[in-house]
Amino acid sequence: MSTKNFLKIIKKHRENKKKEKFKGFLEDYLELIEGDKDIAALSHKRLYKEILSRGLSTMGESDERCNKLFDGDSVKIYDYFSSQFFGMERPLERVMRFLHSASMRGEESRQVLLLLGPVGAGKSALVEHIKKALEETKSIFVLEGCPIREEPLHLIPRSLREEFKEQYGIPIEGDLCPVCRHRLLNEYSGDYTKFPITESSFSIRGRKGVGVVPPMDPNTQDASLLIGSEDISKLDLYPEDDPRVLSLNGAFNVGNRGIVEFVEVFKNEIEFLHTMITATQEKSVPSPGKQAMIYFDGVIIAHCNEAEWNKFKSEHTNEAILDRIVRVNVPYCLEFDQETRIYQKMIDRSDYDYHIAPHTLKIAAMFAVLSRLKPSNKVDALTKMKIYNGEEIIEKGFVKKLDIKDLREEVEDEGMTGISTRFIMKAIDAALADSTKNVITPISIRNTLIKQVKEQIVNPDAREIYLQFLQKTLHDEYLSILEKEITKAFVTAYDEQAESLFNNYLDHAEAYVNATKVKDGITKEDMEPDESFLASIEEQIGIKGSSKNSFRADITSYMFAKLRRNEVIDWRSYGPLREAIESKLVSSVRDITRIVTKSKSRDTKQQKKLNEMVKTLIDDYGYNEHSAEEVIKFASNNLWRDS
Secondary structure, eight states, rough: OOOHHHHHHHHHHHHHHOOOOEEEOOOHHHHHHHHOOGGGGOOOHHHHHHHTTOEEEEEOOOOOOHHSSTTOOEEEEHHHHHTTTTTTTHHHHHHHHHHHHHHTGGGGSSSSSEEEEOOTSHHHHHHHHHHHHTTTTEEEEEEOOOOOOGGGGGGSSSSHHHHHHHOOOOOOOOOOOOHHHHHHHHSSSTTGGOEEEEEEOOOOOBBBBEEEEEETTTOOOOHHHHEEEEGGTTTTTTTTOGGEEOOOOOOOHHTTEEEETTGGGGGGOOGHHHHHHHHHHHHHHHHHHTTOOOOOOOOOEEEEEHHHHHHHHTGGGHHHHHHTEEEEEOOOOOOOHHHHHHHHHHTSSSSSOOOOTTTTHHHHHHHHHHHOOOOOOOOOHHHHHHHHHHHOOOOTTTTOOOOOHHHHHHSSSSTTTOOOOHHHHHHHHHHHHHHHSSOOOHHHHHHHHHHHHHHHHOOOOHHHHHIIIIIIHHHHHHHHHHHHHHHHHHTTTTHHHHHHHHHHHHHHHHHHHHHHHEOOOTTTTEEEOOHHHHHHHHHHHHTTTTTTHHHHHHHHHHHHHHTTTTTOOOOTTSSSHHHHHHHHHHHHHOTTHHHHHHHHHHHHHHHHHHHHHHHHHHHOOOEEEEEEEHHHHHHHEEEEEOO
């Protein structure tokens, strides 16, 4: 972009800023409301409609992820969140359900939204994103000079409010704050039609409609942070009960008609939180000094970790606040594909300029998810992780698919402990710092994670489990991934060979199940299904003996069901069969051993094949020269050693 073009943008921005804001009186405001009743919407409704306006879709039965991870239940996807938050569909649904209920002025409009989750699960990021949505809402109309930017409809006397509701369909909540009441009587002689009304926006940095309450030291906690204070300098000018001495700059004052956020809420002493009770139950907060209660309309969002929550709720004296809380668990992400997207998003926002080899972030994500899962009596940790990622897993030697629903029912509140996203990102930073070629590979990230776990994980039991995941579980899993990938790069027309095996298997399996013949593709003769061929594929995933019949029947019915729904099928369509075909192709490659490992005795032909394989890894799989060299060396040392 040229300087001239950017200057045009600056000029346009300044012109927009100069646009005259609304200035008028109650009569003018009522005319606006006639055209758009949402102008006078309360805070929950305004926020809910803004997020909803960005788009809403539903993940339904046609979505594979929905079927595999949510048991076919429809899942609402809010566009405002979908590009920033991954693997958080259910928590986001619950947040939006809270806002929806509150927007209809139900009981939840008098509740605190509590986001409960471990460190680094995304609670703060979620609140920040919600606050940005508030910033992007349309301007609101306020009483000019009001310290809490209150709703102009508060000017209407209570005796006329029922009639107003009948005419406009808008109920009026709340009364004038002490400051505006004093001004109405003394500056405008009680004539509420003369009180000026203006336009105002929301601003996080400007504390306009957004109040934030950080955790406070018990010794320095002061209610003025919540409700403002009396300006001591004005006590010489006005009596103590004069509203003009008030300095209404507390979190509830600035957050009126917007959001009040409590950061790590239960780190504060309970006495400090009593204002929360009146703010929810009565929708009002105390005023400093001897003034009347002040009406409050705002979304109260708090967040904390599980340990603090458990401690707080164990005290019976906290029941009044507990009764005013809607809890939404925000656990760590338990899908490693979605966790990988989180890392990629954070990397994309940075100034990092380096090469990330394929599977690097995936291996890091796998480790993070493994650390977050609770042990199962039904499957090992790696299998459970894959099922939670939506993969179809069949028990070795059996036909029965392992069910994600059964695994979830084994435990409660899964994902509330384990390795945080921040821990992983610090490992990525460290791996980069240690790299001499600006390259990060699965090998280097795993080594860095091992080092970090040894140095930073204090709990000896957790440290031992995490090291087992890194040094054994993920070491073996990465070797399996790498073996398949190098084989694909080595084998010319790998996909074609895999597709051919897949089609042949389906033909012979269908004939076997239906007790029919298979037509030879060349001679066109009818022949018996080749059971030895079927067995050679099935044995790759442990399907033997009596289980073969059910497996073949299951695959046949699965594939034809997809065809009936006009869905495209290929060799990757059915997870267990895909795994079997990959294993079959890997085991069938013989020459790869000599080409990868025997560098000194490679002949010209073998060297040419190696060069072609490296080129394929670079061009088709996303490696660069350094990372391809590193993974091939790793494979030769761990997979294809000379016997």
